[in-house]
Amino acid sequence: MSRPPLEVADVVRQHGDVFLQRYGHTLSGAQHRALRAIALCRTAALGGHITQCDHCGHEVQAYNSCRHRSCPKCHGAAQATWLAAREREVLETPYVHVIFTLPHDLSSLALQNPRQLYGLLFHTVAQTLQDIAGDPKHLGAEIGGLAVLHTWGQQLHHHPHLHCVLPAGGLAPDGARWVPCRPHFFLPVRVLSRRFRRLYLAGLEQLYGQGQLSWAGRCRARAEPPSWQRFLAALHAKEWVVYAKEPLQDARHVLTYLARSTHRVAISNHRLVALENGQVTFRYKDYQRGHRLRTLTLDAVEFLRRLMLHVPPRGFHRMRHFGFLAHRVRQEKLAQCRALLGQATRPLARGEIMDREAPKVPSGEPGAQCPVCQHGRMQLVQTLYRQRAVWDLAVPTPGLDTS
Numbered sequence: 001m002s003r004p005p006l007e008v009a010d011v012v013r014q015h016g017d018v019f020l021q022r023y024g025h026t027l028s029g030a031q032h033r034a035l036r037a038i039a040l041c042r043t044a045a046l047g048g049h050i051t052q053c054d055h056c057g058h059e060v061q062a063y064n065s066c067r068h069r070s071c072p073k074c075h076g077a078a079q080a081t082w083l084a085a086r087e088r089e090v091l092e093t094p095y096v097h098v099i100f101t102l103p104h105d106l107s108s109l110a111l112q113n114p115r116q117l118y119g120l121l122f123h124t125v126a127q128t129l130q131d132i133a134g135d136p137k138h139l140g141a142e143i144g145g146l147a148v149l150h151t152w153g154q155q156l157h158h159h160p161h162l163h164c165v166l167p168a169g170g171l172a173p174d175g176a177r178w179v180p181c182r183p184h185f186f187l188p189v190r191v192l193s194r195r196f197r198r199l200y201l202a203g204l205e206q207l208y209g210q211g212q213l214s215w216a217g218r219c220r221a222r223a224e225p226p227s228w229q230r231f232l233a234a235l236h237a238k239e240w241v242v243y244a245k246e247p248l249q250d251a252r253h254v255l256t257y258l259a260r261s262t263h264r265v266a267i268s269n270h271r272l273v274a275l276e277n278g279q280v281t282f283r284y285k286d287y288q289r290g291h292r293l294r295t296l297t298l299d300a301v302e303f304l305r306r307l308m309l310h311v312p313p314r315g316f317h318r319m320r321h322f323g324f325l326a327h328r329v330r331q332e333k334l335a336q337c338r339a340l341l342g343q344a345t346r347p348l349a350r351g352e353i354m355d356r357e358a359p360k361v362p363s364g365e366p367g368a369q370c371p372v373c374q375h376g377r378m379q380l381v382q383t384l385y386r387q388r389a390v391w392d393l394a395v396p397t398p399g400l401d402t403s
Contacts, residue, residue, distance in 0.1 A: 006272040008072050008307070011280055012039040015300035016397075023305055030314040032393050035304075037068035039397060040390065047386035051366055055376025060364035064386070069318075070311050072269045079263035089325075089334060092343045093178070094168040094247035095254045096186040100125045100196055101161040101241040105234065109222075110160055112214050115313045116207055118160065122147055124199040125162050126322035132187050132195060133170055139187065141170030141179035144323030144333065149312070152266040154284035155296055156306035163261050165254070168247040171324060171337065178340040181247065189242045197240040201232055262319055266310040275300070 016039060024032075040046055048063035065074050102110065102121060110117040125147060133143040145166025153159035169180040181187075207213055208228060215223040222231050248254060267282065273295055274281040280303040286292045298306070312318055324333035337343075363371050370376040389395045 004269040004272065006275055007269045008267065008272065009038050009041060010275055011272075011300055011303060014275070015278065015304060019301045019304040022301060023308075027308060028311075028313070029393070031308045031311045033314075033391070034068055034070040034311040035308065036391070036393065036397060037066040038071050041066035041068070041071050041073050044384065045387045045390050048384040049366075049380055050382040050384070051364060051368075051378040052381045053370035053373060053376040054379050055370060056373040058370055058372040058376075059381075060371075060378065061384075062364055063384070069263075070265055072265050072267065075263040075265055079259050082262055083259045089330075090254050091167050091334070091337055092341055093180065094249050095165060096168040096181070096247045097245040097257070098129070098164045098166075098186070098192070099161055099241075099243045100128075100164070100192075101159070101243075102200075103235060103238050103240060104159075105231075105238070107158045107160070108217070108219055109213070111158060111309065112216055112219055113207075113212075115316055116212055117204075118149055118151075118312070118316065120200060120203045120207065121149070121160065121162055122320050124196060124203055125164065126320075127199055128192055128196045129164065129166070129187070130323055132191055134173075138191070139170060139179060139181060141172055142324055143167070143170040144321070144325035144330075146262075146325065147320050147322060148261050149318045150261075150264065151310045151312075154287070156266055156303070156309070158309050165257070165261070166323070166325075167337075171333070171340070175336065176340075178337065184246050186244055186247060189244050192244075193240050193242040196242060197236065197238075200240075201236060205232065266307055 012035060016035060020027075020035075027035075042048075042063045042065055044063060046064040046066060048061065050059060050061050052059045065071075067074050067078075069075065069078070100121070102117075106117065129145065130143060133139045133141055143166055145164050148163045148165075149160070150163060151158060151160045168186050169178055172179050222228055248257070271283045272280065273283060278300050279297050280300050281295055281297045282303075283293055284296055286294050321327060321330065324330070324337070362368060364378060366378055366380040368378045370378060
């Protein structure tokens with residue numbers, strides 16, 4: 001994919017200082033580091049190298065990536081690595097996609113307590129799916145799946161929701177057979193919604209009782225017990241949105257879909273249209289009007305404010321497995337599932353083995369074919385070292401060279 005003419009990094013470099021003057025005191029350390037990483041990515045500040053063709057002498061200068069998970073330029077490599085590791089774990093059975101969304105009323109509390117509320121979201125969604133699937137009235141089986149946290153909507157508003165992708169069936173309680181779901185139907189969303197709401201509010205009340213929630217700004221008024229109980233009652237009276245898509249019948253499409261979801265960031269560079277007069281214009285998909293593509297223009301500082309809402313806490317895992325796909329039992333359970341489904345582990349073809357052993361070298365990198373003469377090979381001639389203290393937030397961001 002070609003490099004887009006406009007990048008999120010351009011917005012950060014041009015308007016990041018103004019944004020920090022206005023909102024810097026409200027940002028967490030993780031958000032400060034994300035902002036700096038996006039600005040420094042593939043610049044001289046992070047170092048790099050120079051390669052030269054051994055045939056025609058053509059030179060290529062390349063700077064290092066920041067590898068930050070919130071950077072729009074860096075998730076592609078992580079996605080490919082994850083995909084290569086997961087491609088042999090897909091079962092030959094339909095897969096289902098279920099989405100659990102937190103009510104908007106919880107948004108401000110989640111922004112102040114992301115680790116607690118997002119962690120609770122993972123826990124209660126996994127428990128909800130396993131409880132309902134294990135009920136003999138519904139599926140009566142042990143299930144397993146992958147959950148991925150997204151916190152954004154198309155217009156970058158705070159919209160926390162969990163994407164779950166899992167086989168549309170499970171292991172019978174005695175482990176002797178595979179139990180498929182009904183055709184075109186996995187689990188009743190109304191039942192899932194009720195259980196999800198009950199479990200999440202119970203967990204939220206426990207966090208409150210243990211004093212694990214922080215209160216600031218608009219949330220401070222909810223800290224007192226009477227106000228808190230009214231808040232919980234209002235949440236319990238709402239319908240909590242759970243959406244289940246019809247099972248995907250072709251397992252070959254599952255990994256492609258998973259890869260798109262697992263390493264997605266709030267906005268890709270290719271969605272940006274313009275950066276002019278202190279304003280950013282970007283494309284978004286209008287789901288309320290037939291998924292039509294539209295454009296939205298925001299003040300650059302407001303664009304960055306919305307972008308920083310979606311930086312997860314440091315060390316927080318946005319992707320988790322549960323049930324029989326949990327790490328501690330995955331290999332054993334997958335072997336059991338394959339045996340019951342009559343699916344042998346597919347041996348790699350010779351071409352696939354060669355591709356894995358010798359992956360294609362990116363253009364301009366040492367060992368790659370020269371992009372100019374198409375005959376020579378690029379050789380490393382100079383290493384460019386990273387600037388000192390580049391990640392020290394107490395030190396101003398260094399001058400940036402992206403040439």
